Amino acid sequence: MRVSTASFYLTSLENIQNRQSALARAQEQLATGSRISSGADDPVGAGRLVALDQRISRIERFEVNIGTVDSRLSLEESVLAAASESLNRVRELAIQANSGATTSEGRRAIADEVRQKLEELLDLSNARDANGEYLFAGTRSQTKPFVRNGNDFDYLGNGGQRFASVSDDLQLAMSDPGDRIFFDILEGNGTFATLATGTNTGSGVIDAGSVVDAGLWVPDDYTVTFTAVDQYEVRDGGGALIATGAYQPGAEIAFSGISFTIEGTPEVGDSFDVRASREQSVFTTLQELADGLELAGQGADVGNLINRGLANVDQALGANIAARAEIGSRLTLVDVYREVNADQKLQAQTIKSDIVDVDYAEAISRLEFETVALEAAQRSFFTIQRLSLFDFIR
Amino acid sequence: MAGSGIQGIGLRALMTFQRALQVTSHNIANVTTPGYHRQEALLTTAVGQNIGVGYVGGGVALAGIRRNYDGVLAGQFDLTTTTFAQQSTLAELTAGVDSLVGPNGLGLDQALNDFFASLDTLTTDPASPAVRGGVMASARGLAERFRIVDAQLDELRNNLNARIQDTTTQINTLAQSIAQLNQQISSVAAGPPPNDLLDQRAALLTELSSLVDVSTYEDMEGNVNVAVASGQSLVLGTQAASLITVSSDYDPRELQIAVQSPSGGPPVNIGGLVTGGALGGALEFRRSVLDPTQNEVGRIAAVLVDQFNRQHQAGVDLEGLAGGDFFSQLAPTVLPAADNTGADVTVVFDDTSGLTGSDYRLEYDGSAWTLNEVGTGRQIAMTASGGDLLAEGLRITPPGTPVAGDSFEIRPTRLAARGVFLEISDANRIAAADPAAGTGAVGDATNAVALAELQELGAVGSNGLTLSGAYQRLVTTVGTESAQYAASTEIYAGVLSDIRARIDAASGVNLDEEALNLQRYQQAYQAAAEVVAVADSVFETLLSATRR
Numbered sequence: 001m002r003v004s005t006a007s008f009y010l011t012s013l014e015n016i017q018n019r020q021s022a023l024a025r026a027q028e029q030l031a032t033g034s035r036i037s038s039g040a041d042d043p044v045g046a047g048r049l050v051a052l053d054q055r056i057s058r059i060e061r062f063e064v065n066i067g068t069v070d071s072r073l074s075l076e077e078s079v080l081a082a083a084s085e086s087l088n089r090v091r092e093l094a095i096q097a098n099s100g101a102t103t104s105e106g107r108r109a110i111a112d113e114v115r116q117k118l119e120e121l122l123d124l125s126n127a128r129d130a131n132g133e134y135l136f137a138g139t140r141s142q143t144k145p146f147v148r149n150g151n152d153f154d155y156l157g158n159g160g161q162r163f164a165s166v167s168d169d170l171q172l173a174m175s176d177p178g179d180r181i182f183f184d185i186l187e188g189n190g191t192f193a194t195l196a197t198g199t200n201t202g203s204g205v206i207d208a209g210s211v212v213d214a215g216l217w218v219p220d221d222y223t224v225t226f227t228a229v230d231q232y233e234v235r236d237g238g239g240a241l242i243a244t245g246a247y248q249p250g251a252e253i254a255f256s257g258i259s260f261t262i263e264g265t266p267e268v269g270d271s272f273d274v275r276a277s278r279e280q281s282v283f284t285t286l287q288e289l290a291d292g293l294e295l296a297g298q299g300a301d302v303g304n305l306i307n308r309g310l311a312n313v314d315q316a317l318g319a320n321i322a323a324r325a326e327i328g329s330r331l332t333l334v335d336v337y338r339e340v341n342a343d344q345k346l347q348a349q350t351i352k353s354d355i356v357d358v359d360y361a362e363a364i365s366r367l368e369f370e371t372v373a374l375e376a377a378q379r380s381f382f383t384i385q386r387l388s389l390f391d392f393i394r
Numbered sequence: 395m396a397g398s399g400i401q402g403i404g405l406r407a408l409m410t411f412q413r414a415l416q417v418t419s420h421n422i423a424n425v426t427t428p429g430y431h432r433q434e435a436l437l438t439t440a441v442g443q444n445i446g447v448g449y450v451g452g453g454v455a456l457a458g459i460r461r462n463y464d465g466v467l468a469g470q471f472d473l474t475t476t477t478f479a480q481q482s483t484l485a486e487l488t489a490g491v492d493s494l495v496g497p498n499g500l501g502l503d504q505a506l507n508d509f510f511a512s513l514d515t516l517t518t519d520p521a522s523p524a525v526r527g528g529v530m531a532s533a534r535g536l537a538e539r540f541r542i543v544d545a546q547l548d549e550l551r552n553n554l555n556a557r558i559q560d561t562t563t564q565i566n567t568l569a570q571s572i573a574q575l576n577q578q579i580s581s582v583a584a585g586p587p588p589n590d591l592l593d594q595r596a597a598l599l600t601e602l603s604s605l606v607d608v609s610t611y612e613d614m615e616g617n618v619n620v621a622v623a624s625g626q627s628l629v630l631g632t633q634a635a636s637l638i639t640v641s642s643d644y645d646p647r648e649l650q651i652a653v654q655s656p657s658g659g660p661p662v663n664i665g666g667l668v669t670g671g672a673l674g675g676a677l678e679f680r681r682s683v684l685d686p687t688q689n690e691v692g693r694i695a696a697v698l699v700d701q702f703n704r705q706h707q708a709g710v711d712l713e714g715l716a717g718g719d720f721f722s723q724l725a726p727t728v729l730p731a732a733d734n735t736g737a738d739v740t741v742v743f744d745d746t747s748g749l750t751g752s753d754y755r756l757e758y759d760g761s762a763w764t765l766n767e768v769g770t771g772r773q774i775a776m777t778a779s780g781g782d783l784l785a786e787g788l789r790i791t792p793p794g795t796p797v798a799g800d801s802f803e804i805r806p807t808r809l810a811a812r813g814v815f816l817e818i819s820d821a822n823r824i825a826a827a828d829p830a831a832g833t834g835a836v837g838d839a840t841n842a843v844a845l846a847e848l849q850e851l852g853a854v855g856s857n858g859l860t861l862s863g864a865y866q867r868l869v870t871t872v873g874t875e876s877a878q879y880a881a882s883t884e885i886y887a888g889v890l891s892d893i894r895a896r897i898d899a900a901s902g903v904n905l906d907e908e909a910l911n912l913q914r915y916q917q918a919y920q921a922a923a924e925v926v927a928v929a930d931s932v933f934e935t936l937l938s939a940t941r942r
Contacts, residue, residue: 001899002898002900002904002907003898003899003904004898004899004902004903005425005903005905006425006426006428006898006903007898010894011891011895014891034497037497037498038497038876039492039496039497039869039872039873039876039877040496040876040877041877042873043869043870043873043874043876043877044873046496046870046873047870048866049497049869050503050865051862051863051866053503053504054503054506054507054862057507057508058507060511061510061511064515065514068519069518131519131521131522133521133837137837138835139831139835139836139837139838139839140832140833140834140836140837141521141836141837142521142834142837143834158831158834160838162517162518162520162837162838162839163517163840163843164517164518165514165517165843165846165847174518388905388906388909389905389906389909389910390905390909393909393912393913
């Protein structure tokens with residue numbers, strides 16, 4: 001077959017150009033470390049890169065969120081732990097105040113310390129995070145949640161919680177509203193509370209009581225009145241007679257599924273309230289205790305005050321522990337999902353690397369091969385084009 | 395000098411070999427000329443003389459100069475050139491789009507990721523001015539990225555229009571030249587073929603084939619008539635028509651091709667009929683890559699803006715006010731036909747999840763409106779809704795008194811990406827909270843969570859793709875097309891190379907061969923000169939023998 005001179009040059013040129021572009025490609029891959037410089041190099045792979053990049057970005061956001069949730073919940077935990085300490089100290093003080101060895105001066109000193117603890121607790125409940133947001137104000141996070149209102153206390157936050165995504169299917173609460181922890185605490189034993197009427201003249205002291213059979217309890221405001229020194233009757237909120245009985249100091253008095261004991265010697269006409277638990281803030285509880293200790297005489301008044309105070313403080317401690325347990329379980333999840341996210345991110349990054357990363361060994365050997373091929377094409381062209389009949393026609 | 399006898403033979407041989415040397419030199423000189431077909435001097439014996447006892451030969455004569463041209467191979471080459479040029483134009487232009495949306499491109503998907511990441515920081519710290527500022531910054535970044543991608547695609551469109559203009563100009567120049575050559579060639583049709591003019595014309599035809607798909611027909615006068623596309627005459631005898639660019643009926647920036655006949659008359663629009671060559675490749679690129687890509691990017695923008703605004707409106711901002719639009723609202727593009735006489739229709743987005751990325755034609759025939767998909771021509775059913783028409787995610791409001799024959803081109807998302815702007819400018823207006831959280835609930839981030847979750851919402855198209863899922867599909871589609879066109883170009887380059895080799899085998903100049911021919915004819919010339927010398931000496935001998 002004839003080969004024209006022009007076509008020889010053209011073919012040689014094409015060969016050299018093809019080899020050059022293959023060489024350039026190998027070089028680019030080595031320099032960038034990436035197999036894919038345009039969608040055409042691997043269309044499906046390029047598309048998957050979009051999805052993988054998004055996945056990795058999403059997981060990284062989860063990681064950031066986990067860090068934020070972790071630090072915030074840890075802060076809540078440490079504040080609540082300090083609150084628990086304050087409450088336990090109040091408990092100690094209350095027991096101390098109830099002992100016979102304490103004088104009324106001693107009780108006044110105790111009342112002072114209780115007031116101190118109240119201030120501490122108020123401060124703790126109004127704690128703020130690093131951004132200046134109140135930890136326990138619900139979602140009204142720039143409003144100080146717990147404030148005094150005359151002799152009373154108000155909660156200015158709300159019941160909202162803020163949630164952060166820590167995984168595809170899990171959002172964790174990173175805040176806890178203060179009303180559940182400090183404000184809406186059931187008094188007494190959680191079902192009912194016992195109070196001595198302020199006008200009692202006898203020495204009867206009523207304890208906090210307990211629930212025997214919850215199914216029989218009918219929530220209401222009951223009154224236990226002493227019709228005689230050894231006789232009592234129980235009437236409900238409407239005045240109906242529920243129970244009567246003979247009084248023995250320290251003996252159990254029971255009705256409607258609950259029971260409690262009264263010690264001491266009540267006078268005729270003395271009465272005690274046994275009412276369904278209402279909600280009372282821990283601050284009010286401490287204030288009541290402090291006020292009562294300053295005013296109290298001795299004996300029964302102190303006893304009743306301390307019984308009620310201790311019961312309420314225990315309820316507050318219960319709310320504190322419940323909140324911390326909740327927070328603790330969330331912190332456990334934080335640790336779990338930190339691991340899960342790390343695994344998932346590694347997985348996505350591995351898949352991405354498989355798609356996009358150059359196999360250096362293969363690319364380097366390809367570079368060598370293409371270099372040799374280009375050289376061969378160039379040399380062979382040079383050698384052949386020198387051959388011309390005209391060289392011999394002289 | 396005629397004449398029989400030794401001298402005559404010698405002289406005629408001298409002239410013949412001189413011509414042959416000339417042909418050989420012509421070949422050598424044109425070894426690099428593209429489109430040159432090797433010429434051969436055809437030698438034949440001259441008529442002999444009957445001297446009674448036999449015929450004495452009359453020497454050599456030049457019968458003709460043959461041009462080694464294979465019409466069949468040439469036709470194959472031109473046809474393949476047309477397809478090759480079309481594919482390589484498509485490959486080049488599609489690679490341009492790939493470089494915008496692909497892995498090393500403008501990073502629209504990265505901007506989306508960054509935006510949703512910033513929304514996520516809002517979920518854990520909704521009241522912080524720094525965090526809100528961060529959200530505004532990345533939102534602006536995203537809006538800008540959409541606009542940049544659109545601007546780059548628009549730039550490709552401008553370049554495409556320039557390319558179309560240039561190509562038609564080149565086609566016209568070639569057509570003129572071919573017509574002129576037709577004139578020159580047909581005027582000497584009676585004589586021997588004008589080889590070099592034929593070569594020139596064949597080269598022009600090949601060049602023309604690379605620009606547009608043509609069919610050629612040689613008539614009895616030696617003219618080559620050229621028709622483009624589906625049969626519109628471009629060169630008829632010695633007359634050349636010209637191609638001009640015209641605006642489409644709906645969009646002044648969309649160029650279409652029309653043929654302007656030299657004898658006047660209105661130009662004939664051949665828009666969709668040009669399929670081959672660089673011009674066909676450019677038009678195909680616009681139809682199947684550029685427009686769909688710009689539509690798809692716009693669709694992603696439209697769904698994002700719509701869904702985000704809806705969710706944003708459901709929340710409240712730092713001051714407890716209901717969130718309004720976060721992004722400025724987008725609207726479909728409506729292009730009335732240039733010859734409409736009635737009022738325009740208005741089209742808004744009704745349900746962005748119903749958008750398909752296609753463009754539509756809406757026509758009124760006097761009694762009813764019909765909607766057809768551009769490209770496929772498929773008719774789309776519309777449902778009536780309170781005086782409006784709903785279809786494919788759009789709400790179309792016809793004018794009160796429509797005019798029969800009026801038509802509109804609706805491009806729902808073509809220009810959407812360039813309209814992505816922030817509607818709010820104050821970070822405090824970001825509606826991160828849920829209204830149910832109550833007053834003063836600046837720490838509530840319920841709506842921010844919902845906004846961040848939009849990234850995973852499958853709201854694009856009937857397949858329910860996420861925003862990045864739709865982008866992923868775009869990247870793969872463009873990448874696949876780019877790879878296919880590149881591969882196809884290589885294949886056709888190979889075929890072209892093959893045909894060229896076969897053409898060259900017959901028609902190419904081989905310098906070694908011509909060197910041999912030079913030797914051959916030179917020797918023959920020298921020998922013929924000897925013959926003349928011998929004839930001369932024979933004559934001298936005769937003269938001296940008869941001298942007194």
